[in-house]
Amino acid sequence: MxxxxxxxxxxxxxxxxxxxxxxxxxxxxxxxxxxxxxxxxxxxxxxxxxxxxxxxxxxxxxxxxxxxRAMVFQDHGLFPWLTTAQNIGFGLKMMGVPRSEREDRVQDALDMVHLGQTGRKLVHELSGGMRQRVAIARALVMDPKVLLxxxxxxxxxxxxxxxxxxxxxxxxxxxxxxxxxxxxxxxxxxxxxxxxxxxxxxxxxxxxxxxxxxxxxxxxxxxxxxxxxxxxxxxxxxxxxxxxxxxxxxxxxxxxxxxxxxxxxxxxxx
Incomplete structure (x- = not known):
């Protein structure tokens, strides 16, 4: 690499x-x-x-x-004012990905980290492990070649x-x-x-x-x-x-x- x-x-x-x-x-x-x-x-x-x-x-x-190349940090770095789904889809939104495609990709990422029903929850409603899984989903949703x-x-x-x-x-x-x-x-x-x-x-x-x-x-x-x-x-x-x-x-x-x-x-x- x-x-x-x-x-x-x-x-x-x-x-x-x-x-x-x-x-x-x-x-x-x-x-x-x-x-x-x-x-x-x-x-x-x-x-x-x-x-x-x-x-x-x-x-x-x-x-x-x-x-x-997507990075996952020790500190999840999630935006507390956004929902779980909005946090995961933030990068896609900045790239101009259409809303319908963005929602599908976010849901797929949530399902991959076994958080399929938490899309509407805010960060403070999640445990520490769930927050890190959201951070991983946020990286995976971009479909990077390399996960750091x-x-x-x-x-x-x-x-x-x-x-x-x-x-x-x-x-x-x-x-x-x-x-x-x-x-x-x-x-x-x-x-x-x-x-x-x-x-x-x-x-x-x-x-x-x-x-x-x-x-x-x-x-x-x-x-x-x-x-x-x-x-x-x-x-x-x-x-x-x-x-x-x-x-x-x-x-x-x-x-x-x-x-x-x-x-x-x-x-x-x-």
Whole structure:
């Protein structure tokens, strides 16, 4: 999909990033805080312009936002004075799509995220998970080639997040959209990704690519997932330890084997 080099202000945020997303692939980017994950998405969307390199979509250079790349943010960003249906159809209205076609496409998007009966509700009448589903529907209704998702489930409780993981898999299998997804959650990455990109930090560079060779819809209780979580978490921990050491802070969490025997029964109950 694209390859780029980006900077943010005077500090280099990303360097020598060469990343290709295959059509219909679900790619998840993880890494330490400040490694440039969101900057990468913003460059892909055209909201930030890189200092060097370029963004390509099907071989065509992209430098400004467009309907072929839709973004879903951590904060849903819905207009509180509009209904659910009006929020979803806002982009179509701005593009001049006729009302009848707009209404049909909005209803299809609502049905896709299992909110078919909520079109007339206002934002304050929706739960947090429902609001994020509306935000996803707002992106999907534009029929983008690429769906960019910046920690869209980070603010949700664990049960709602798991439900939306399942629904996002369903939507992805139905639409075959290319998805580039950023998260801090290793478990989320392993649940969803075809391929995980682990970034170095300061500046952001690709540290490792980890393919996830498990089918979709994915069984979240599959025994192989635990090993993959451990692998990805170890990569990120090693990077965090490297950053801390360079900053003069050599502290790192102890493994259970390092703990004194006196602490091993902590939490054992009464």
């Amino acid at each position: 694209f390859g780029e080099v980006g900077t943010q202000g005077r500090q280099t945020a990303l360097r020598d990033i060469h990343l290709t997303c295959k059509p219909g692939e679900f790619v998840v980017v993880v890494g330490p805080s400040g490694c440039g994950k969101s900057t990468l998405l913003n460059i892909a969307s055209g909201m930030i312009r890189q200092d060097a390199g370029g963004v390509l979509l099907d071989g065509v250079p992209k430098s400004v936002p467009g309907p072929d 998702m910046d920690e869209p489930f980070a603010a949700l409780d664990a049960q709602t997040r798991t439900l939306l993981h399942e629904q996002l898999q369903e939507i992805w299998l139905r639409t075959s959209k290319t998805i580039l997804f950023v998260t801090h959650s290793v478990g989320e990455a392993v649940r969803l990704a075809d391929r995980i990109i682990v970034l170095h930090a300061h500046p952001g560079r690709i540290r490792r690519e980890i393919p996830i060779e498990l089918g979709h819809p994915r069984n979240f209780d599959h025994p192989d997932l635990a090993g993959l979580v451990h692998l990805v978490r170890r990569e990120i921990e090693e990077e965090v330890n490297r950053i801390n050491a360079e900053a003069g802070d050599p502290w790192k969490p102890q493994t259970p084997d390092d703990l004194d025997a006196a602490y091993r029964n902590l939490g054992g109950g009464i």
